[in-house]
Amino acid sequence: xxxxxxxxxxxxxxxxxxxxxxxxxxxxxxxxxxxxxxxxxxxxxxxxxxxxxxxxxxxxxxxxxxxxxxxxxxxxxxxxxxxxxxxxxxxxxxxxxxxxxxxxxxxxxxxxxxxxxxxxxxxxxxxxxxxxxxxxxxxxxxxxxxxxxxxxxxxxxxxxxxxxxxxxxxxxxxxxxxxxxxxxxxxxxxxxxxxxxxxxxxxxxxxxxxxxxxxxxxxxxxxxxxxxxxxxxxxxxxxxxxxxxxxxxxxxxxxxxxxxxxxxxxxxxxxxxxxxxxxxxxxxxxxxxxxxxxxxxxxxxxxxxxxxxxxxxxxxxxxxxxxxxxxxxxxxxxxxxxxxxxxxxxxxxxxxxxxxxxxxxxxxxxxxxxxxxxxxxxxxxxxxxxxxxxxxxxxxxxxxxxxxxxxxxxxxxxxxxxxxxxxxxxxxxxxxxxxxxxxxxxxxxxxxxxxxxxxxxxxxxxxxxxxxxxxxxxxxxxxxxxxxxxxxxxxxxxxxxxxxxxxxxxxxxxxxxxxxxxxxxxxxxxxxxxxxxxxx
Amino acid sequence: xxxxxxxxxxxxxxxxxxxxxxxxxxxxxxxxxxxxxxxxxxxxxxxxxxxxxxxxxxxxxxxxxxxxxxxxxxxxxxxxxxxxxxxxxxxxxxxxxxxxxxxxxxxxxxxxxxxxxxxxxxxxxxxxxxxxxxxxxxxxxxxxxxxxxxxxxxxxxxxxxxxxxxxxxxxxxxxxxxxxxxxxxxxxxxxxxxxxxxxxxxxxxxxxxxxxxxxxxxxxxxxxxxxxxxxxxxxxxxxxxxxxxxxxxxxxxxxxxxxxxxxxxxxxxxxxxxxxxxxxxxxxxxxxxxxxxxxxxxxxxxxxxxxxxxxxxxxxxxxxxxxxxxxxxxxxxxxxxxxxxxxxxxxxxxxxxxxxxxxxxxxxxxxxxxxxxxxxxxxxxxxxxxxxxxxxxxxxxxxxxxxxxxxxxxxxxxxxxxxxxxxxxxxxxxxxxxxxxxxxxxxxxxxx
Numbered sequence: 001x002x003x004x005x006x007x008x009x010x011x012x013x014x015x016x017x018x019x020x021x022x023x024x025x026x027x028x029x030x031x032x033x034x035x036x037x038x039x040x041x042x043x044x045x046x047x048x049x050x051x052x053x054x055x056x057x058x059x060x061x062x063x064x065x066x067x068x069x070x071x072x073x074x075x076x077x078x079x080x081x082x083x084x085x086x087x088x089x090x091x092x093x094x095x096x097x098x099x100x101x102x103x104x105x106x107x108x109x110x111x112x113x114x115x116x117x118x119x120x121x122x123x124x125x126x127x128x129x130x131x132x133x134x135x136x137x138x139x140x141x142x143x144x145x146x147x148x149x150x151x152x153x154x155x156x157x158x159x160x161x162x163x164x165x166x167x168x169x170x171x172x173x174x175x176x177x178x179x180x181x182x183x184x185x186x187x188x189x190x191x192x193x194x195x196x197x198x199x200x201x202x203x204x205x206x207x208x209x210x211x212x213x214x215x216x217x218x219x220x221x222x223x224x225x226x227x228x229x230x231x232x233x234x235x236x237x238x239x240x241x242x243x244x245x246x247x248x249x250x251x252x253x254x255x256x257x258x259x260x261x262x263x264x265x266x267x268x269x270x271x272x273x274x275x276x277x278x279x280x281x282x283x284x285x286x287x288x289x290x291x292x293x294x295x296x297x298x299x300x301x302x303x304x305x306x307x308x309x310x311x312x313x314x315x316x317x318x319x320x321x322x323x324x325x326x327x328x329x330x331x332x333x334x335x336x337x338x339x340x341x342x343x344x345x346x347x348x349x350x351x352x353x354x355x356x357x358x359x360x361x362x363x364x365x366x367x368x369x370x371x372x373x374x375x376x377x378x379x380x381x382x383x384x385x386x387x388x389x390x391x392x393x394x395x396x397x398x399x400x401x402x403x404x405x406x407x408x409x410x411x412x413x414x415x416x417x418x419x420x421x422x423x424x425x426x427x428x429x430x431x432x433x434x435x436x437x438x439x440x441x442x443x444x445x446x447x448x449x450x451x452x453x454x455x456x457x458x459x460x461x462x463x464x465x466x467x468x469x470x471x472x473x474x475x476x477x478x479x480x481x482x483x484x485x486x487x488x489x490x491x492x493x494x495x496x497x498x499x500x501x502x503x504x505x506x507x508x509x510x511x512x513x514x515x516x517x518x519x520x521x522x523x524x525x526x527x528x529x530x531x532x533x534x535x536x
Numbered sequence: 537x538x539x540x541x542x543x544x545x546x547x548x549x550x551x552x553x554x555x556x557x558x559x560x561x562x563x564x565x566x567x568x569x570x571x572x573x574x575x576x577x578x579x580x581x582x583x584x585x586x587x588x589x590x591x592x593x594x595x596x597x598x599x600x601x602x603x604x605x606x607x608x609x610x611x612x613x614x615x616x617x618x619x620x621x622x623x624x625x626x627x628x629x630x631x632x633x634x635x636x637x638x639x640x641x642x643x644x645x646x647x648x649x650x651x652x653x654x655x656x657x658x659x660x661x662x663x664x665x666x667x668x669x670x671x672x673x674x675x676x677x678x679x680x681x682x683x684x685x686x687x688x689x690x691x692x693x694x695x696x697x698x699x700x701x702x703x704x705x706x707x708x709x710x711x712x713x714x715x716x717x718x719x720x721x722x723x724x725x726x727x728x729x730x731x732x733x734x735x736x737x738x739x740x741x742x743x744x745x746x747x748x749x750x751x752x753x754x755x756x757x758x759x760x761x762x763x764x765x766x767x768x769x770x771x772x773x774x775x776x777x778x779x780x781x782x783x784x785x786x787x788x789x790x791x792x793x794x795x796x797x798x799x800x801x802x803x804x805x806x807x808x809x810x811x812x813x814x815x816x817x818x819x820x821x822x823x824x825x826x827x828x829x830x831x832x833x834x835x836x837x838x839x840x841x842x843x844x845x846x847x848x849x850x851x852x853x854x855x856x857x858x859x860x861x862x863x864x865x866x867x868x869x870x871x872x873x874x875x876x877x878x879x880x881x882x883x884x885x886x887x888x889x890x891x892x893x894x895x896x897x898x899x900x901x902x903x904x905x906x907x908x909x910x911x912x913x914x915x916x917x918x919x920x921x922x923x924x925x926x927x928x929x930x931x932x933x934x935x936x937x938x939x940x941x942x943x944x945x946x947x948x949x950x951x952x953x954x955x956x957x958x959x960x961x962x963x964x965x966x967x968x969x970x971x972x973x974x975x976x977x978x979x980x981x982x983x984x
Contacts, residue, residue, distance in 0.1 A: 003748050010751040013702025042699035043692075047762065050755025054904045058897035060965065062889040062935035066928050068921035073953035088540065117952070118979055121945040146949050149920060497564040518562055525620050 001027035001056060006049055014041045023048050029055040074145035079114040081140075086533045087116035094122035099482055100527050105134045107534040114140035121146075124153040129185070136160045167193055175201050184216055191223040199232065211241035218247050225251060230258050237293050249295025250361045253321040263294065264321035271315055274331040279341035281351060283311035294321070312350035319354025323362045335370040360398060368398040369407075375427070396427075401436040408435035409443060412450045415471035429472045437483040444488040447480060455496040455517065460507035474513055477520040484524070486531050493524035539595060543848055544615045547595065549605045549840045553612060560613025563624045569617075570628045576618060577634045578625075580610045588614050589637050593875070595846050598637060606841040649872060680725050684782065687724020688761045691717060691733070695758055703747055707740040721783075728783040732757055734812075756905060777862040777903050786860060791869045795858040798868075800824030801876045802831070802855055803883070805910065805959050806970030806982040807847045814839055820847045821910045821961060821970060822857075828884040830910040831857050831868045845870065849971060849980030852876035864903040866910075880976030883957050885912025889935040896962065909962040913937075915955040918947045929958055929967075941969025943981040950974050 006023040014021065021041055024030050033051050036044040086104075093101050108115065115123055120143045126132055136159035139147070147156035161168045167190060168174070174186050190198035202217055209217065218236055221229055229251070236248035237260075252260035273280045287298050287310075300313035327338055342351040352374055359367035372395045396404065408431045415428070435443065454473045462470050484492050496517040498510050548554035560580060563569070567579040576590040586601040588610045597611025607615075618625055630638065694717050698706075714737035721730035732753070739750045763770060763778045770778065780786065786794075802822040809818045820833040835843045847853075856871035886892045892911055899906050916929040919936070927944045928936040932955070939960060941947065950956060950972050957973040971980045 007747050007751055010699060010754075011702055011704045011747050013700055013704075015700045016702065040696070042696040043758065045699050046695055046755050046758035048755070049751045050757070050759040053752025053755055054759075054900060056752075057964065058900040060893055060896065062893060062937055063928070064935060066919070066921060066930075066936045067923065068919050068928065070917050070919060070930055071948075071953040088542070092542065117949045117974075118946050120949040121943075142949060142952050145952060146945075149948065150945075495562060495564055515559075518559070521562075522620065 001025050001029075001052075001059070003052060003056070006045070006052060009045060010049065014045060021045065025052050025055075027052075027055065071149070075141045077114065077141050079112055079138075079140055081116050082108055082111070082113040083533055084116070086530075087119050089530065089533065090115065091119045091122050094119065094126070098526075099478070100523065100530060102131065102134060103482060103527070104530050104534060105131075105138055107530075107536050108138045109134065110536060111534060113534075114138055115143065117142055124150070124156070132156075132159045133162060136163060162189065165193065167197075180213060180216060184220060187217060187220045188223045191220060195224060195226070195228065199228070202232070211239075211243060214239065214241060215243040215247055218244055218251075221251050225254055227255055227258070230255055230260075234258075234260065237295075245293070246295050250321065253323075254362060256323070260294065261321075261323075264318070265326060267291070267294075268318040268322045268326075269330075271318055272327070274333070274341070277341075279331075279338070279345055281315060281342075281345045281347040283315035283347060283350070285311065287314065308349075312347060315347055316350040316354035316357070319351060320357035320361065322358060324355050324358045324364045324367050325362075335367045339370050339374050356395065359395065363398060365398055365400055368395050369403055371395055372399065372427075396430050396434045404431070404435055405443065407431050409446050411471070412446045415450060415454065415473070425472055429475050432476045433479045435483075437479070439480075439483045439485050441485045441487055444485040444492075447476075447484070448488060448492055451480075452496070455498060458498055458510070458513065460510050463509045463513065464507075474516050477516055481520060481523045481527070486536070489524055489528045489531060493521050493528055495521055539615065539619065539848070541616060541619050543846075544612060544619065547607060547615075547842050547846065548612055549607070549842055553605050553607075553609050556609035557612025557616055560609055561616035561620055563617070563621065565613065566617070568631075569614075569625045570630070570634075571618070571625050572627065572630050574638055575630055575634055576614060576625065577630065578614050578617075580613065582610070586610050587633050589634050590614055591638075591641065596844075604840075683724050684726050685765075687721050687726045687729070688764060688782075690720060690724070691726075691729060691757070692761055695754055698754065703750055706750060707746070709740070711737055713737075726783040728781045729757065729760070730783070732760075760905060771863065773861065773863040774903065776860075777864070777905070780860070780862065781905055788869060791858045791860055792871075794861045795869070796861075796865060797856060797858055797871070798824065798827055798829055798831075799856045800827045800829070800854075801879070802853050802857070803881050803978060804847050804849050804851050804853065804980075805912075805978075806849050806961065806980060808961060808968075808970075808983060811839060816843070818843055818847075819908070819961075821959075823883055823910070823912065825852075825879070825881070830866065830912070831859070832866050832908070832910070833857075833868060833870055845873075849982055850978050852878055862903065864899050864906055881973055881978045882976065883912050883914070883959065883973050883978070885914055885957070885959075887914050888931045888933055889913065889916070889929070889937050890931075890933070892937075892962075907964055911960045911962045911967055912957065913960075914957045916958055917953065917955050918944065918951050918958065920944070920948060937967060939967045939969055941981060942983070944969060946979070946981055947972055950979060 002025055006025060009017055009021055009023055021044075023045055029051055032055075033044075033048045036047055039047070086108075090101075090104065092098075093104065115138050120139065123135055123139060124143065124147055126135055132155050136156055139156060144156055144160070147153040158168050167186070171186060171190070174182055178186065187198055187201065190201065198220075206214065206217075218233075221233065233248045233252045233255075236244055237252070239245055239248070249260070252258055253264055255261055271282050271284065273282075287296075289298075291314075292298050296317045297313060300310040302309065324335070328334065331338070333341065339352065339355075342348045342355075345351065352371065355367060356371050358364065359371055375395070399407070411428050411431045432447075439447065451473055454471070480492075498514045498517070544557075545554045548557060565580055567581055567585060569578040571577070571592070574592055576592060578588050580586045580588055582601060584601075586599055588597065588599045590597045590611060595615070597607035597615070599608045599610045601608055601610055603609070714733060718730045718733040721727070721733060736750065736753055739753065740746050742749075760778065760781060763774075764782050767775045767778055802824050805821040805823060807818055807820045809816055815836055816839055817834060817836045820835075822831045822833065823829070824831070833847070835845060837843050852875075853873055854876040855873040857868040858871055859865040859868045886895060892913055896909060899909060913929060913931070916931050918939070919928045919930055920926075921928065927939050927941070929939050930936040939958070941960075947958065947969060951974075958969070959971045959973070960967040960969050968982075970982045971978055973979070
């Protein structure tokens with residue numbers, strides 16, 4: 001069937017068309033419209049066009065060669081599917097990136113069930129690496145099969161191999177051609193599974209990489225760091241880029257017995273002595289040129305503030321490169337005693353900041369709590385200063401779990417903090433949010449009792465007046481949503497009504513607090529629903 | 537309440553109502569709350585205390601607030617609350633303000649149903665009055681007929697002018713060029729033709745083959761005006777179609793009296809909503825469990841308000857349908873409806889693409905202006921063509937048909953490379969995905 005002649009006449013118009021109007025289509029429909037010769041030409045054209053269009057519509061045929069094969073069918077599933085109610089719920093949660101997803105997927109994996117087929121596209125769109133690792137086994141055979149059809153879903157195979165603790169078969173190609181993010185991820189894994197291969201990889205490309213890439217790669221050496229890494233790291237101290245040298249130095253410091261560690265120890269030893277129960281700190285007056293190679297700062301910024309001048313900086317930097325246990329051994333003192341002794345010197349800030357840095361570099365857990373407590377004392381005693389504000393808050397995570405739990409419960413039961421006490425407030429928040437998760441029943445009860453009591457006494461004045469004591473409870477809701485013990489979720493999901501109106505006027509702070517609390521209860525109700533739908 | 541939160545959100549007339557509804561889904565906004573088998577109620581503290589009632593059967597909400605949106609945020613809030621926190625709503629006896637509302641609703645419903653059952657149950661009148669009424673009615677019909685024929689004449693002149701001057705310029709014509717004749721057809725009481733003329737405006741910018749499609753649609757219009765003038769020569773069933781296509785509407789009573797009545801449990805295959813001017817229209821596709829009849833329901837509502845009936849794809853409903861008279865009975869009116877238990881589905885339809893296309897051509901042979909058909913294809917495999925990202929369904933014989941849908945990947949996930957039943961809406965020349973059936977479970981994969 002050919003519509004060209006008919007369409008051509010219609011486009012030009014019958015008025016401009018001379019001679020016989022040829023509107024035939026070379027199809028049997030022409031016989032149907034042939035008797036229309038009597039009609040005026042415009043009408044005949046229209047009726048022919050209508051008949052031809054319907055004729056063509058009715059004559060639609062299937063495509064026989066679309067140039068795409070039927071996909072190889074997916075293998076049979078090995079895990080049963082989860083309950084039907086979960087599917088719709090999960091699909092929605094994937095779309096909004098719900099905070100409860102990790103727990104939901106963990107429960108699916110624990111129960112040995114898989115996601116339903118119709119939730120797979122949303123699940124495969126997951127971007128987060130940690131979430132992908134969880135998700136991969138729950139996708140089932142169908143999810144794996146489906147992931148082969150879309151380039152951006154090809155993470156599934158990698159995540160499955162990773163779950164087995166192996167390197168993917170295309171690891172070499174990824175190392176050579178992959179983007180920086182995937183190369184870094186691969187290198188970190190190879191440093192565990194095959195350290196020699198990992199070192200060989202880095203050596204083979206080191207010279208041609210940009211400074212930015214070199215710093216990212218050398219940072220991976222923190223994984224499974226051993227004495228075999230010393231020659232490479234020591235050589236990196238001569239790197240053109242300061243960013244590379246700065247990363248290499250603390251890594252070397254972590255290698256006991258390395259030439260670097262010995263140098264660092266000697267340097268710091270010359271600055272500290274302990275005689276007759278007195279710690280004496282003698283920061284260097286001049287910077288020795290060879291120190292720069294070990295990552296120290298030749299010209300620190302000048303400052304009049306206590307513990308912030310060049311000498312203090314050099315002292316702190318020197319102490320930071322030495323394992324803090326060295327001082328326990330050398331002076332026969334506990335971390336608490338060392339900190340107390342440092343307090344009596346003129347250089348207490350520099351020393352404690354140095355130890356703070358050293359404790360984190362060397363993961364010296366015995367020092368974390370004493371140093372964190374020192375920060376607390378600092379906050380309570382001295383006035384709020386620039387230094388205290390910058391006192392590192394990464395220490396808490398290094399404290400052993402039991403201790404963290406104990407401190408956090410202590411915080412929960414004493415939440416009367418003056419709002420202006422910033423460091424105290426921050427430590428309170430840090431302790432509660434940094435407590436080991438998931439929370440146990442007792443911890444959850446302590447939290448909920450505190451939260452109910454807080455919301456019951458919450459007034460605009462409490463939130464707005466800096467003199468009134470209030471712990472930052474609202475800043476802990478996000479952690480609590482997922483950390484609360486499963487047995488306490490139902491109880492936690494009961495509303496926390498605030499008295500929104502006081503003396504006839506609305507308080508926007510209270511309204512916003514109420515929103516946060518409502519979101520909290522809504523999330524917990526959803527979580528309760530999930531807990532019921534996916535029994536653990 | 538059987539709805540999910542998603543479904544309640546879907547009832548919201550706009551996004552801001554949905555958001556406000558979510559915020560109200562919290563017990564602290566509610567002074568009183570309660571539910572019975574028939575209704576759900578609560579008093580919500582807003583600028584005043586508003587009384588909110590929801591019919592458990594139809595999910596229709598009524599509220600004493602002054603909002604013109606329907607359902608309002610209070611109604612949505614109450615429905616969401618029952619889903620998120622069912623225990624917060626005690627079961628009890630409905631207070632007076634709820635009971636009276638229910639009684640009134642029941643009365644209205646009974647009246648409507650009585651009207652459906654016995655369309656001529658009006659009070660008896662004497663012969664003279666009856667004769668006068670019949671005469672008035674006939675007079676009105678004649679008047680309308682005259683107006684419509686005038687409208688048809690004017691349309692035919694316009695069509696003739698277009699053909700005389702040629703369509704080459706059509707691409708540059710302003711919207712008013714198509715709007716003017718459409719508005720005139722509305723004035724001439726021929727809204728069916730008006731809609732078709734209005735839709736022509738979209739064609740000149742819609743792809744390289746627009747001239748062929750435009751001339752084809754103009755031709756279909758001409759065929760329709762010719763058919764209408766020669767209605768007496770047509771088969772009575774086709775005559776019904778032609779009259780409806782031009783713009784005569786059948787009253788509900790006429791449909792009951794003359795249409796085919798089919799009672800069944802119907803699976804809601806999909807619902808497609810279009811916005812046109814100030815109206816939202818919805819097409820709902822159904823297939824009966826016992827009769828395996830396909831049906832299309834339509835409803836219209838002003839923008840910013842919800843449709844009178846809620847159809848959730850994938851749900852079952854027990855209902856009587858009245859198919860409108862015509863040569864290809866597909867469009868139906870909804871009679872008595874009640875919720876049906878969810879059950880396993882076993883959709884019927886052709887096993888091959890050839891079979892569907894044959895059904896399509898025989899349908900067009902009976903009713904040449906047929907634009908939309910349900911397509912239930914069994915034993916087909918979805919295929920994603922990597923080269924250009926296009927999607928197809930392929931049957932066992934190797935024949936393929938393109939398919940369009942937003943959730944094609946879910947369709948592929950359900951299939952896993954194995955055949956399954958796929959449901960779509962066939963619209964003139966392309967297929968839009970509505971859902972799929974696998975192992976007795978229907979998965980809605982339409983718009984939302």
